Amino acid sequence: MSFNCIGNLLRLTTFGESHGPCIGGILDGFPANIQLDLNTIQTALDQRKPGGESVSPRKEEDKIQILSGVEDSITTGAPIAFSINNTNAKKTAYNDLKSTVRPGHANATYHAKYGHFSQSGGGRASARETAVRVAAGAICAQLFKTPIEFLAWVDSVGPYKSQIKIDTITHDMITRESLFCPDSDIVGDIKDYLSHLQKEGDSCGGNIRFLIRNAPMGLGEPIYQKMEAYLAYAMMSIPASKGFEIGSGFNASQLLGSEHNDIVKNQFGQTQFNYAGGILGGITNGDPIYGRVGFKPTSSIKKPQNTYTFEGDKVKIEHGKAHRHDPCVAIRAVPIVKAMCQIVLADLYLCQMVRTGQSHHVSSADVS
16 A cells, blocks of 8 residues: 655654554654654644544544654654554444445555455554544644744534634634634534434534745745645545635636636735635645635434445445444544645745755745
C-alpha cells in the first residue's frame, strides 16, 4: 500500500490500523532547534479522542510517545517519529461482518484493490488514523516565529446551522462546548438531535469551517501546489469528507464580476470583504484564509440495511450494541480540519523559505 504520506519539504507518513496495537507517524523535514510544547500536542489529541459527549463511546487515552527527532523538547532535525497506542481495540466486535459488504464503507473497494481488507473497524480507512494527523499538525503549528491562529469549528449539523459571523469567531467561543460550535443558540438543539439519532440508530452529516489568521503573504506554489489546491487535497483526504470550498466558494457562481471583484485596500492586494478567502492566484495575500469542508453522515448505523455478502448472497446487515460509532463524524473532524491547515501551511512556508533563501525563523512581514 503506497501513498501514505503528504507533503513536499515537510512530509508526514502515517501508519497503523484502527484495531491494531498502535497508530503513528513520521514527520520528516522539520527544522532543527525548534522548541516544542509537548502539552500543546497532547491537548490537540485530547480534543479529537473518542469517548466524549455525542461521539463514539470507544475509550482511548491517545497519549503520544515521541520516539525520535526531539531531545529535551527541542527538535534535532532528524525525522520526528511518534506512536499512539490503541488501548481499547475490539476486533471481535466485527466478527459478524467479515463476509459482508458494509454500506457506505470501503471494505468492498479495498477488497477489489488489494484482494483483502481489514475485517475490524475499517483498518487504514478508519478515522482512527486521523489522530496521527492531529499530533503532526500540533507540531507543525509550532514552526512559525510569528504566531498564526488556526481555528476550526462546527458550522452545521444536520438541519442546524450557525449564524455567527466568521470574523467574530474566537478560540474560546469554539472550545466552551464539547461540540465545538460557537453558536450557543443552537448547541442545545444539536445535542437533542444527536441524542434522537442515537436512539433511532441513525446518523447525520455536517459542515466544518476553518479560519487561518496572520498567515504570511506569498505562500503557495503555482501551478499544482496552489494554496487552495493543497488545502482541498488535504481536506478531501479526511475520511467522510465530501465537499470543499474556499472563500466565497460556490456562492461566487451566483455573483457578477463587479460584485465579486473585491475592493482593494492597499498596495499588497489585501481586500475589504475577502471574497477570495485570503488567496489570489493560488498565493496568500495576507488576508485571513477561510473555507468549509462538508462531511457525510456516519456510515455505520444501527438501522437494518440490505446488502450482499462477498459470495454474492443477499443479506440484511445490522450493527449491534458492540459497535461504537459517532452519530455525526463532523464533530470530531474539527481538530482534524485544523491539523490539515497546520500541516499544509507549514509545508508551503518551508517551500517559500527555500525559494527566498531565508531562515525558517522569520516573521510574516518578512515573507513576500
